[in-house]
Amino acid sequence: MNVGFLCENELKAEFVFSPIFEMLASMHVISVPEHHLDRRKWMEELSDKIPDELLHNIKKYGRITGDWLIPMDFSNLSPYRDLCVPDALAEIEKLSLQQWNEVYKLYDKSIGWKEKNNIIEIMKNYYEAFFYNEINFLQPFLIHTIKRKINMFMEEGLLESMGKIHERLEINENKIIFHKNKDYSFDLNKLNKVVITASTFISPHLLMHGDKGILYLTMLVSLEEKNEAVPDDLVDLLKALGDGTRLRILREMKTGAESTQGLALSLNLTEAGISKHLKVLCKARLIEKKRQGNFMMYSINKDAIDYIPYKLYEFIMR
Numbered sequence: 636m637n638v639g640f641l642c643e644n645e646l647k648a649e650f651v652f653s654p655i656f657e658m659l660a661s662m663h664v665i666s667v668p669e670h671h672l673d674r675r676k677w678m679e680e681l682s683d684k685i686p687d688e689l690l691h692n693i694k695k696y697g698r699i700t701g702d703w704l705i706p707m708d709f710s711n712l713s714p715y716r717d718l719c720v721p722d723a724l725a726e727i728e729k730l731s732l733q734q735w736n737e738v739y740k741l742y743d744k745s746i747g748w749k750e751k752n753n754i755i756e757i758m759k760n761y762y763e764a765f766f767y768n769e770i771n772f773l774q775p776f777l778i779h780t781i782k783r784k785i786n787m788f789m790e791e792g793l794l795e796s797m798g799k800i801h802e803r804l805e806i807n808e809n810k811i812i813f814h815k816n817k818d819y820s821f822d823l824n825k826l827n828k829v830v831i832t833a834s835t836f837i838s839p840h841l842l843m844h845g846d847k848g849i850l851y852l853t854m855l856v857s858l859e860e861k862n863e864a865v866p867d868d869l870v871d872l873l874k875a876l877g878d879g880t881r882l883r884i885l886r887e888m889k890t891g892a893e894s895t896q897g898l899a900l901s902l903n904l905t906e907a908g909i910s911k912h913l914k915v916l917c918k919a920r921l922i923e924k925k926r927q928g929n930f931m932m933y934s935i936n937k938d939a940i941d942y943i944p945y946k947l948y949e950f951i952m953r
Contacts (some may be wrong), residue, residue: 636717639785643793647828655723656710660836666697669867673838685765708738720762728755875919881912892932
């Protein structure tokens with residue numbers, strides 16, 4: 636839903652609030668709570684409020700939803716971003732599997748009918764069991780926050796204020812630059828509009844999405860005291876990478892999936908030893924496993940490999 640507009644020179648900015656975006660952001664936190672320390676208190680309280688099976692399903696389907704960031708792409712689109720959560724889910728559910736996979740294709744992934752239906756069902760259950768009450772508080776709070784930000788943007792200038800949205804967002808005279816796993820830049824003179832929303836869940840991420848001359852930005856709004864601890868997932872990642880044998884295992888998987896037995900043979904190690912290393916790599920989400928016949932096959936999680944420098948950079952620069 637639209638909250639306000641601003642214009643500076645040729646650049647237009649639209650400020651919006653999307654209930655479905657905020658719900659998916661909260662599901663992302665549930666999927667990877669160890670990374671979102673600023674929402675640790677919320678996660679602790681949440682565990683007592685929703686069924687264990689629902690919590691399990693949100694985390695389980697995080698594997699095929701990019702930790703719920705892939706469905707978030709729908710929330711950038713009209714009319715979904717302007718609707719209440721039940722209406723947005725009803726409209727998204729009507730989309731064909733082909734339309735869903737057009738979004739998934741952007742992430743080099745695809746899903747089937749069963750997975751699509753399960754994703755919708757989990758989102759419905761989460762909203763009805765918990766998020767219905769949560770959004771009743773968050774929606775007026777975030778709309779009020781966005782309105783205050785609009786006044787600040789008017790006083791300080793649109794571009795200067797946009798540059799303060801995140802530590803890893805840089806704006807110069809000609810470009811908007813996002814420092815992520817790599818640098819993403821957008822020419823200001825090619826942008827028709829910037830759409831800005833706010834979220835209480837997405838910190839410490841720098842979210843961006845560009846489509847047809849429109850750039851989407853998310854402001855981070857803190858409800859809890861900033862947590863200075865090192866995220867557990869970063870510790871797990873560095874632990875997994877800090878061993879020569881585990882690095883050799885990753886290299887063995889560069890051409891395809893491998894079994895415990897195959898890795899033991901090629902690396903001249905015991906199967907028990909390989910299994911211990913695979914557990915560490917799985918915990919760090921550097922590899923994925925899938926049963927094929929009588930064997931469990933392990934393959935590299937290419938997305939996780941690509942984001943290794945980003946995760947470290949994200950923590951240091953937050």
